[in-house]
Amino acid sequence: MIRTGLVFLSLALGSLAIEAVQQFNPEEIDVGGTGCQCAVVGGCGCCYHVYVPFFADADVCGNVTTYPGTLTFGADLYWGDYVIFNETFSGNNPKPICSQFDVLPAGTEACWDFYGVGFTKTGLQICAKVYIKELFVKLYTWDLGCLVVPDVGEWTCDYSGETSPVCVSNCAGRIGVTNGREYTDLSSGGRVREVSEMQGHYFVDGCQVGAKRPLVQFQAAEETFGM
Numbered sequence: 001m002i003r004t005g006l007v008f009l010s011l012a013l014g015s016l017a018i019e020a021v022q023q024f025n026p027e028e029i030d031v032g033g034t035g036c037q038c039a040v041v042g043g044c045g046c047c048y049h050v051y052v053p054f055f056a057d058a059d060v061c062g063n064v065t066t067y068p069g070t071l072t073f074g075a076d077l078y079w080g081d082y083v084i085f086n087e088t089f090s091g092n093n094p095k096p097i098c099s100q101f102d103v104l105p106a107g108t109e110a111c112w113d114f115y116g117v118g119f120t121k122t123g124l125q126i127c128a129k130v131y132i133k134e135l136f137v138k139l140y141t142w143d144l145g146c147l148v149v150p151d152v153g154e155w156t157c158d159y160s161g162e163t164s165p166v167c168v169s170n171c172a173g174r175i176g177v178t179n180g181r182e183y184t185d186l187s188s189g190g191r192v193r194e195v196s197e198m199q200g201h202y203f204v205d206g207c208q209v210g211a212k213r214p215l216v217q218f219q220a221a222e223e224t225f226g227m
Contacts, residue, residue, distance in 0.1 A: 167210025
């Protein structure tokens with residue numbers, strides 16, 4: 001009985017997917033970036049023009065705001081005046097968020113999947129893809145690429161030593177030196193501060209002040225959505 005039920009469920013899912021494909025031809029869909037703009041620190045906004053014959057011909061715009069020294073970011077997305085989502089995400093690969101709205105074929109949802117979230121030398125990398133699904137079946141997927149949201153401060157490290165690197169930073173007008181364990185604030189008479197570490201990057205009060213090792217894992221992350 002269970003096996004028979006699974007067969008009927010598979011047939012039903014297949015017929016629904018075929019019906020959606022007939023309504024929603026990916027070759028006729030055009031998604032074009034109209035550009036991203038980033039603040040000096042902590043935020044970016046991007047727009048895409050989406051054209052789907054008989055369904056949509058409009059701009060979709062969104063904003064990303066980061067929280068310095070964390071893998072947490074806020075993101076919102078708008079279709080004209082309609083708010084698709086306004087949520088806070090956290091972690092390297094946050095759970096996708098899905099929404100059904102009028103321009104989509106009946107029974108389908110659009111899902112936004114953020115992935116590859118991690119620190120680079122210039123900020124927080126956030127990658128994203130969007131897919132259309134019906135029930136549990138993914139019909140089409142578009143990879144939007146990666147965006148690096150500018151972080152606070154500038155830094156450089158000397159990795160020639162046998163133990164910890166020595167990093168010099170300028171964050172929010174504060175000059176300092178760290179060995180990864182302690183941070184010496186040269187702008188306040190040599191005050192010593194404790195350093196926090198996340199993903200091999202050093203932070204003091206939300207300012208990125210160095211990294212444990214030379215950055216190689218995110219060298220390709222300087223690409224931005226729609227640029």
